[in-house]
Amino acid sequence: MQKTLYSLIELQEIDLNLDKVEEERGDLPSIVEKIKTTLEKKKTLLIEQKELITKLKVDSKTIETELGSLKVQLKKYETQLYQVKTNKEYDAIANETENVKKKIDDLENMIIESEEKIENLTKSNDQIQFDIEKLSTDYDENNVALQEKISASSEEENLLKNEREIVEKKLTNQQINAYQRIRSAKKGIAVAYCNGGVCSGCFSFLPPQKVVEIRSMKKLYHCESCGRILVWDKNKE
Ligand SMILES: [Zn+2]
Structure with missing residues (x-):
């Protein structure tokens, strides 16, 4: 599961960069x-x-x-x-x-x-x-x-698309579809970080027990209020 979560984080990063290319x-x-x-x-x-x-x-x-x-x-x-x-x-x-x-x-x-x-x-x-x-x-x-x-x-776009294909292969279709669904519903952000006990996507507080579980990166958790996939931000440690 940890691998899946890291792949989802990677996918999100690539997609945000692709969005930037599009925006330019x-x-x-x-x-x-x-x-x-x-x-x-x-x-x-x-x-x-x-x-x-x-x-x-x-x-x-x-x-x-x-x-x-x-x-x-x-x-x-x-x-x-x-x-x-x-x-x-x-x-x-x-x-x-x-x-x-x-x-x-x-x-x-x-x-x-x-x-x-x-x-x-x-x-x-x-x-x-x-x-x-x-x-x-x-x-x-x-x-x-x-x-x-x-x-x-x-x-740059081609490089990102190639990277995206590689990351996609590490995920199941179901995971990719769920990711896409959340991404299109939630302003392009499907993966949110747990920052100081708060969901980085919608800023709602997360129960301390859940924070501990998210930190372990052993299961796929969704934010109860915005539905985004919650992951632990390693840089915050
Ligand atoms: Zn949220």
């Missing part, structure tokens, strides 16, 4: 990730809006063709209007003329609306393009800084 990278990993996500969203939006502009332009062409033939038809009706013989015929053609005029109005309004939409989308795309360029520069700068930090500490 600071906010950079999350900043880089955030910029990347925003950048991807903007790029997708730009593509979507460009496609929409193309579609609006194609639709406008179709409408313009239709307008062209309606205008031809209108001319035809207007000529016919002068050649009619009866009132009935006149009314019929006048009615058709009104219908065509209304259709032409509607289609012309559709083209105006479509042009407005295209104008707004083009403006919006210019802004997005500007944002994308700015974000790309931000991304590159932050990513270079992050990669530099990673490579500066990667050697």
